[in-house]
Amino acid sequence: MDSPDSDGLLAEQLLRLTRRLHRIQSRQLEPIGITPAQFRLLRTVAHYDGPPRMADLAQRLDVVPRAVTSLVDALEASGRVRRTPDPDSRRVVRIELTDEGRATLRSLRDARRAAAEEILAPLTADQREVLGGLLSALVAGIPERRC
Numbered sequence: 001m002d003s004p005d006s007d008g009l010l011a012e013q014l015l016r017l018t019r020r021l022h023r024i025q026s027r028q029l030e031p032i033g034i035t036p037a038q039f040r041l042l043r044t045v046a047h048y049d050g051p052p053r054m055a056d057l058a059q060r061l062d063v064v065p066r067a068v069t070s071l072v073d074a075l076e077a078s079g080r081v082r083r084t085p086d087p088d089s090r091r092v093v094r095i096e097l098t099d100e101g102r103a104t105l106r107s108l109r110d111a112r113r114a115a116a117e118e119i120l121a122p123l124t125a126d127q128r129e130v131l132g133g134l135l136s137a138l139v140a141g142i143p144e145r146r147c
Helices: 004-032 036-047 054-061 065-077 099-120 125-140
Strands: 081-085 093-097
Touching: 004 036, 004 099, 036 054, 036 065, 036 093, 036 099, 054 065, 054 093, 065 081, 093 099
Parallel strands: none
Antiparallel strands: 081 093
16 A cells, blocks of 8 residues: 655656756757757647647647747747748738757657666566556546647
């Protein structure tokens, strides 16, 4: 039977692992010149069939529109996204990936895999499979944030 102390320890271990993964990923993203938040925005833009509106991105990322504007500004300055007018409304701006943005995403996915491999290195293939099942059960138990 689980005690409150063991649940607290488990929560602390999950938080420590999350922070470690974030540090590793940030270290690998730094040479590419992108932040984790910018990576998340690029991934989100790439998941749309067509260029999304800024408001769509804010909603999907669960952030205020101003945060999306700052991220898009930085990504546009680096040539990874561009703002395009909406064909149906002059007031709406859409965001699309550039070729540079797509190339950056490929590099970032490789960095993400390397970070995961570093974290998972101590586990056997069987342990990774069990962990994957456990994490899937945890993720399925919370509302999806779609990022």
